[in-house]
Amino acid sequence: MLTGNYDKILEKIALASGIEKEEIERRVEAKRAKLSGLISKEGAAQIIAAELGISFDNEKLKIDELLPGMRKVNVVGKVVTLFPVREFNKNGRSGKVANMIIADETSNIKVVLWDTNHIELIEKGEVVEGTVVEIINAGMRDNELHLGSFSEFKKSEEILENVKSEIVAKEKNILNFKNLENVKTRAFIVQIFEPRFFNVCPECKKKVISEGEGFVCAEHGKVMPEKRALLNLVLDDGTETIRGVLFHESISSLGLTDLENVDSFIKQKEELLGKEMFFSGTIRKNKLFNNKEFIIDKAEEIDLDALIKELEENAN
Numbered sequence: 001m002l003t004g005n006y007d008k009i010l011e012k013i014a015l016a017s018g019i020e021k022e023e024i025e026r027r028v029e030a031k032r033a034k035l036s037g038l039i040s041k042e043g044a045a046q047i048i049a050a051e052l053g054i055s056f057d058n059e060k061l062k063i064d065e066l067l068p069g070m071r072k073v074n075v076v077g078k079v080v081t082l083f084p085v086r087e088f089n090k091n092g093r094s095g096k097v098a099n100m101i102i103a104d105e106t107s108n109i110k111v112v113l114w115d116t117n118h119i120e121l122i123e124k125g126e127v128v129e130g131t132v133v134e135i136i137n138a139g140m141r142d143n144e145l146h147l148g149s150f151s152e153f154k155k156s157e158e159i160l161e162n163v164k165s166e167i168v169a170k171e172k173n174i175l176n177f178k179n180l181e182n183v184k185t186r187a188f189i190v191q192i193f194e195p196r197f198f199n200v201c202p203e204c205k206k207k208v209i210s211e212g213e214g215f216v217c218a219e220h221g222k223v224m225p226e227k228r229a230l231l232n233l234v235l236d237d238g239t240e241t242i243r244g245v246l247f248h249e250s251i252s253s254l255g256l257t258d259l260e261n262v263d264s265f266i267k268q269k270e271e272l273l274g275k276e277m278f279f280s281g282t283i284r285k286n287k288l289f290n291n292k293e294f295i296i297d298k299a300e301e302i303d304l305d306a307l308i309k310e311l312e313e314n315a316n
């Protein structure tokens with residue numbers, strides 16, 4: 001969904017307040033303007049809701065309705081990934097922490113358990129991957145759902161099918177990209193740099209170093225390396241520009257097919273410059289230049305028919 005989450009929040013506020021959606025949207029925009037656009041539409045809508053005395057507390061929410069800052073969150077989801085329970089020892093405090101990803105039909109989210117009673121359910125094997133769990137009274141910390149000793153964590157009888165277990169990228173403007181976020185954006189390609197090539201180990205895909213005649217992997221010793229490509233480009237969506245990095249397989253999603261053939265690369269590059277596409281991936285901070293970088297997993301053609309259909313559905 002492009003704006004599903006925002007729309008649902010608007011609808012909830014409209015329903016609870018009796019104010020028309022268009023008017024709420026106007027207030028959201030006014031709030032964002034006042035805060036110099038530093039806040040997302042969803043965040044601004046949450047402030048408007050609070051100002052109107054509307055609370056999402058104790059309401060059972062879908063995962064794509066969860067927002068940073070929410071407290072007393074109730075949600076049901078299927079455990080799609082369960083990470084090993086970790087023990088920690090920090091500042092003289094020790095304990096256990098468990099991480100998992102839960103999903104429903106709208107989205108997925110990382111859940112962090114701090115309470116030993118909750119963690120015990122995992123250690124005893126009562127909650128495993130595939131278990132549907134009910135979470136009551138949890139709190140959002142950034143984009144994670146955290147459970148403390150006041151939260152409830154239990155198995156649910158609900159049956160969840162077709163859960164959305166792939167990483168859901170948030171659709172954002174480049175200006176609002178934050179470090180480590182998974183994002184999707186619609187932007188123009190304004191610059192493409194020469195591809196670079198390097199060698200990796202065929203086993204672990206890590207970089208190999210050339211030694212004498214051959215190549216050596218730190219873990220696998222002497223190997224026949226695989227040649228990999230890396231491509232840098234610059235994207236602009238009207239709010240900001242960002243440098244994007246694409247590795248090997250992702251490059252073909254741009255439509256670049258034969259990177260090592262200079263003539264065909266120049267020709268395909270000319271066709272790509274100025275083209276608008278959807279890009280999804282992760283934001284990383286480049287420590288060397290102290291700026292943000294967009295590690296692009298996938299470039300997609302803009303399907304205008306699908307966009308129009310979605311707009312129509314949202315309008316209904």
Ligand SMILES: [Zn+2]
Pocket residue numbers: 201202203204205206217218219220221
């Ligand atoms: Zn290796």
